[in-house]
Amino acid sequence: MPEDPNSTFAEDLAELYENAPCGYLSLRPDGRIFKSNLTFSRWIGVSQLDLLDKKFSELLTLSGRMFYETHFSPLLRMQGFLEEVAFDFVTGDGKKLPVLANAKERRDDDGNLQFTRVVIFPAAQRRRYERDLVDKRIAAEGAKSEAISERMLAEAGLSEELAIAELREQFIAVLGHDLRNPLASMEGGSRMLLQEELSPRAQRIVTLMQGSVQRMSGLIDNVLDFARGRLGSGFALRLDADELLDPVLKQIAEELQLGTPGISIETNFNITEKVYCDRDRIGQMVSNLLGNAITYGDASRPIRFSAGTKSGVLEISVANSGVPIAQEAMERLFQPFFRGGVRASQQGLGLGLYIASEIAKAHGGSLVVTSSSIETRFTFQMPLRPTTK
Structure with a gap:
């Protein structure tokens, strides 16, 4: 009896998914993995079984988690897709795995999020190429820049302590002003929009924006407190x-x-x-x-x-x-x-x-x-x- 072509085709699709030249992840609405392919498992050095129910953000480096919380997740919720997003995963043996990721949400007819598909592409060679370009530029300008920097430090008489203090003040100023003020404007604008007559879809998007603003504000509060506690001034109290x-x-x-x-x-x-x-x-x-x-x-x-x-x-x-x-x-x-x-x-x-x-x-x-x-x-x-x- 001849082999059923439909059966063969289904087996080929399954093999293509597991051993595709890219990684596949499927995420629940809470960001947890419920399906992954063998390719991604091999790249990251974690078994498919161990990847189940892990949050996508858990696999990222610290800077990747910050980017995920403040940019990736809010933008994905607002527009439903993202393309060519750069991340660094942490592999099972603690190394960095540079990747590019595309993501797209799947929603039902009522607009409720069902799951998110994420496609992963390795980007180590691209990062290396970009790094080489930067290194060559730095090498070409290095001697000149180093001489200028040394002269400026000598003329200003800056000590290491003053440089650290200035860096601390700049860091806190960025968090306390440059980030808080735009967030306050976004919060006020979204609140005003909710008072207008909006379509259900527009109202959902504005509500998501408000939630993202509140989450980013909380992240800023935590990082700001961490900076104060670790970089000098400590936790200010009003007793x-x-x-x-x-x-x-x-x-x-x-x-x-x-x-x-x-x-x-x-x-x-x-x-x-x-x-x-x-x-x-x-x-x-x-x-x-x-x-x-x-x-x-x-x-x-x-x-x-x-x-x-x-x-x-x-x-x-x-x-x-x-x-x-x-x-x-x-x-x-x-x-x-x-x-x-x-x-x-x-x-x-x-x-x-x-x-x-x-x-x-x-x-x-x-x-x-x-x-x-x-x-x-x-x-x-x-x-x-x-x-x-």
């Missing part, structure tokens, strides 16, 4: 005796509850004494801890959020059920840009717990974590009237 800490904590819990309707947050507040603290910073710390619990916790079990004063100490705790934190991850949990290899953050750059820890230290307090099969609990303690530097 005041505050009897109204309960409403602040309640408001944060309610806002996060509204933003994640499938999650339950149980609160128990018993703050009976005045707390000498920076209310906004405490609120930021609590928001980071609750956001972490929402990301990592068992969605079917409530998050337990409590705060109280006793014996001259304020104690705030956030606990969630779910898979316990691995011991190797516990040792690095409060380090910047660490997101955990087993259960990576839903979004962001891995600064939330680091910033929460720094806020605790700035108040003369501590932030500790315990994790078991029963619960994972973050506990913050500080004296009611702390001694700060």
Whole structure:
């Protein structure tokens, strides 16, 4: 009996997908991989099975994750496709894999995102060619540029400390002004547009823009706090005796509850004494801890959020059920840009717990974590009237 040509054709298509001269990825609406081909698996040095359910952004370098959060993801949501986007993946053995990526969304008739297809092309030779061009130009102008730079430094009498201070100030100025002001304009403009009569599609796009603006603003806040903490000025506090800490904590819990309707947050507040603290910073710390619990916790079990004063100490705790934190991850949990290899953050750059820890230290307090099969609990303690530097 002759072979069914349709069967042969289907087998050929399957083989073409797996061994194509490019990588294929299919992503769920939350950015997690649900299908990949063998070509991409070989390039990155991670098995197809291990790639399942990983977030696309987890595979990228730090700069790649920043680009993904602030540019790639928002632009893809707004226009539905992207072409020739440069990324660096991190391979299984820790090396960089330069690539170019094309992405296209698939939506249903109602405009709901079903999945995103991503095609990956290796770009190491292209990057090397571009780098060679830059190196040749630098080599041609290097002697002249070096002489000018040395003369300028000598004439100005700049020390290494002054140069570092100037770099720090420029870095904070860019984040605090050059990025915040355009974001504020975008937020105000999108808010005004939502007050107009818009088509359903236009309203969806403007709403997506607002969400992207809020996410970028949060990323800027985290990086700005990291810069202040690591590059000199530390976490600025505005300490005041505050009897109204309960409403602040309640408001944060309610806002996060509204933003994640499938999650339950149980609160128990018993703050009976005045707390000498920076209310906004405490609120930021609590928001980071609750956001972490929402990301990592068992969605079917409530998050337990409590705060109280006793014996001259304020104690705030956030606990969630779910898979316990691995011991190797516990040792690095409060380090910047660490997101955990087993259960990576839903979004962001891995600064939330680091910033929460720094806020605790700035108040003369501590932030500790315990994790078991029963619960994972973050506990913050500080004296009611702390001694700060």
